[in-house]
Amino acid sequence: MTRPYLTDDPDSDGCLLARGDWRLEAMDNGRQVPALPEGNFSRVDATGIEKLDSAGALLLLDCLRSAGVGRNELEVDPTHQALVDTVARAMESDEPDHAPGLGGLTMVLDHIGSATRTMVSNLLQLIGFLGQTLVALATTLVRPGRLRLTSVVHHMEQTGFNALPLVALLSFLVGAVIAFLGATVLRAFGAEVFVVDLTTYAFLREFGVLLTAILLAGRTASAFTAQIGTMKSREEIDAMRTLGLDPVELLVLPRLIALLIMLPVLTVVAMIAGLAGGLVVSVTALDIGAEMYFNRMYEMMELQHYLVGLIKAPIFAFVIALVGCLEGLKVEGTAQSVGERTTSAVVQSITLVIIIDAMAAVFFMEIGW
Amino acid sequence: MNEQTQDANREDGNDASAPVIRIRGLANRFGSLVVHENLDLDVHRGEILGLVGGSGTGKSVLMRTILGLRQAQAGTIELFGQATGAGHRQQLERRTGVLFQDGALFSSLTVRENVEVPFKTHMPGMGGKLRGQLADLKISMAGLPSHAGDKLPSELSGGMRKRAGLARALAIDPELLFLDEPTAGLDPIGAAAFDELLQTLSRALGLTVFLITHDLDTLYAICDRVGVLAESRVLTIGPLPEVEQHEHEWVQQYFHGPRARAAQAGQQRSQD
Numbered sequence: 001m002t003r004p005y006l007t008d009d010p011d012s013d014g015c016l017l018a019r020g021d022w023r024l025e026a027m028d029n030g031r032q033v034p035a036l037p038e039g040n041f042s043r044v045d046a047t048g049i050e051k052l053d054s055a056g057a058l059l060l061l062d063c064l065r066s067a068g069v070g071r072n073e074l075e076v077d078p079t080h081q082a083l084v085d086t087v088a089r090a091m092e093s094d095e096p097d098h099a100p101g102l103g104g105l106t107m108v109l110d111h112i113g114s115a116t117r118t119m120v121s122n123l124l125q126l127i128g129f130l131g132q133t134l135v136a137l138a139t140t141l142v143r144p145g146r147l148r149l150t151s152v153v154h155h156m157e158q159t160g161f162n163a164l165p166l167v168a169l170l171s172f173l174v175g176a177v178i179a180f181l182g183a184t185v186l187r188a189f190g191a192e193v194f195v196v197d198l199t200t201y202a203f204l205r206e207f208g209v210l211l212t213a214i215l216l217a218g219r220t221a222s223a224f225t226a227q228i229g230t231m232k233s234r235e236e237i238d239a240m241r242t243l244g245l246d247p248v249e250l251l252v253l254p255r256l257i258a259l260l261i262m263l264p265v266l267t268v269v270a271m272i273a274g275l276a277g278g279l280v281v282s283v284t285a286l287d288i289g290a291e292m293y294f295n296r297m298y299e300m301m302e303l304q305h306y307l308v309g310l311i312k313a314p315i316f317a318f319v320i321a322l323v324g325c326l327e328g329l330k331v332e333g334t335a336q337s338v339g340e341r342t343t344s345a346v347v348q349s350i351t352l353v354i355i356i357d358a359m360a361a362v363f364f365m366e367i368g369w
Numbered sequence: 370m371n372e373q374t375q376d377a378n379r380e381d382g383n384d385a386s387a388p389v390i391r392i393r394g395l396a397n398r399f400g401s402l403v404v405h406e407n408l409d410l411d412v413h414r415g416e417i418l419g420l421v422g423g424s425g426t427g428k429s430v431l432m433r434t435i436l437g438l439r440q441a442q443a444g445t446i447e448l449f450g451q452a453t454g455a456g457h458r459q460q461l462e463r464r465t466g467v468l469f470q471d472g473a474l475f476s477s478l479t480v481r482e483n484v485e486v487p488f489k490t491h492m493p494g495m496g497g498k499l500r501g502q503l504a505d506l507k508i509s510m511a512g513l514p515s516h517a518g519d520k521l522p523s524e525l526s527g528g529m530r531k532r533a534g535l536a537r538a539l540a541i542d543p544e545l546l547f548l549d550e551p552t553a554g555l556d557p558i559g560a561a562a563f564d565e566l567l568q569t570l571s572r573a574l575g576l577t578v579f580l581i582t583h584d585l586d587t588l589y590a591i592c593d594r595v596g597v598l599a600e601s602r603v604l605t606i607g608p609l610p611e612v613e614q615h616e617h618e619w620v621q622q623y624f625h626g627p628r629a630r631a632a633q634a635g636q637q638r639s640q641d
Binding site: 053062091333 | 502506509569
């Protein structure tokens with residue numbers, strides 16, 4: 001391969017000669033491009049170019065432009081004419097009009113601004129969607145025959161029954177960990193028996209429902225988004241609307257009702273599993289017998305603790321179902337959008353669950369429960 | 370003129386008259402389902418070969434097998450006179466370009482970045498400015514407006530995505546271009562424009578094109594030869610007038626149905 005080069009024609013005045021192999025391979029893959037020699041040129045003779053590819057044609061035409069030579073003053077080999085013409089036509093239509101990019105700080109501010117706006121509009125949309133769902137729920141209460149029972153049961157199985165082993169196992173383990181942790185701290189005071197109080201308090205009031213809600217936020221909210229999102233991207237939702245069916249009534253309500261029923265049930269399971277975890281640790285690793293554990297538990301367990309935990313379950317169910325379904329309905333077309341929305345659903349629902357739980361903790365403390 | 374371009378442009382130690390793709394005795398099976406059996410196919414330098422066939426006759430499977438995305442159960446495939454195998458992959462990738470059905474653009478990259486990908490992989494030393502210039506050139510050659518380069522694939526229409534896919538497939542001036550239903554899903558005007566674009570580019574760049582299509586208009590407008598895939602093999606291959614005469618039932622129905630007649634008539638009108 002001979003390198004491509006440009007040279008002043010010694011025989012003819014003002015004529016630029018292009019010679020060699022004008023392909024990217026011959027230019028060391030674009031690292032060595034032919035340089036324009038000094039001088040004034042009125043025409044270019046490129047008939048001596050042995051081989052040409054579109055990159056070579058681009059560079060040749062570029063040189064032509066910077067030498068101030070018109071297209072008509074370029075002479076090429078007939079076999080290269082079509083290629084040069086095509087590239088020249090593409091270059092003409094290619095007027096560079098890139099929008100000026102934003103600078104560093106402006107870009108940061110731009111990102112912060114748009115993120116804030118997204119957050120606010122997400123919240124407003126969620127509240128709007130809550131209203132829409134409540135209307136649909138009320139309509140269904142007036143005419144219960146319109147509720148899709150099969151769908152409700154299906155989602156109860158998917159979101160509730162199938163999650164049972166996971167919820168039980170994780171709660172059991174967290175219960176055991178809390179008992180261990182409590183024992184480590186309380187041993188210093190010789191008050192190991194309060195491990196029972198700690199586990200009971202923690203699981204009845206907070207962890208039973210919080211663990212369940214966080215697990216379902218990851219497991220169920222994402223599933224809702226992916227299911228509804230896929231339907232949205234295949235235009236199934238639009239098809240429903242044109243057939244006079246209400247997607248909220250058909251898709252959102254069954255999922256919401258299923259979760260409203262199953263989240264409290266799972267919460268109770270989580271409470272029992274957590275207490276069992278505490279029990280196993282107390283019996284095997286600490287000097288607290290099973291009898292003592294149960295006695296202590298009965299002594300301090302009051303209905304209000306149980307209610308404080310359980311009352312949050314339907315609220316979390318609402319949050320998880322609504323966020324999951326709404327994010328699904330926000331999907332636009334592409335598979336990438338489904339992925340983005342799913343992530344957003346999980347993040348939003350977990351965040352909201354924890355925020356609401358914290359607010360509830362303050363509230364119950366204030367009212368003295 | 371086309372032949373001349375090739376002879377002048379390509380040498381690479383290969384015989385110019387040897388087929389670019391040479392397939393012998395190819396067999397593809399999915400479990401008990403036989404897709405290809407004893408399939409032979411030659412694609413010559415500089416031609417546009419159209420491949421047609423009913424649904425499920427394995428057009429896309431054949432393309433995927435040639436590209437090495439799928440391992441055939443039997444048979445040999447030679448590209449540019451070399452048997453395809455692990456050793457030659459890099460070189461073959463550099464000499465072939467592929468346009469998948471929906472463009473298959475990388476969704477996280479802008480169109481320009483998509484077109485720059487082949488330069489980055491095959492010509493790592495190239496300067497950013499030249500790469501950007503070349504990418505813009507290809508985008509423009511594929512018939513896209515220059516502002517399309519900054520867009521993400523999801524912001525483009527189906528037809529524009531195909532053009533962007535073509536720009537990427539053409540990026541490093543491949544000798545052999547694979548196209549999987551390039552005009553499917555385009556409106557007739559867009560499809561005709563795409564046909565014309567393909568023809569112009571293949572003439573200008575001396576391309577060999579392997580084209581899978583259902584589009585009768587494309588067949589009549591730009592294909593030099595047409596191959597019919599049926600009964601697990603290439604049933605017949607040749608210039609359209611010859612292929613039309615084949616007495617196989619599917620061929621008869623395909624080329625003598627009302628749509629084929631309309632396409633034929635349209636082609637004659639445009640030639641007059």
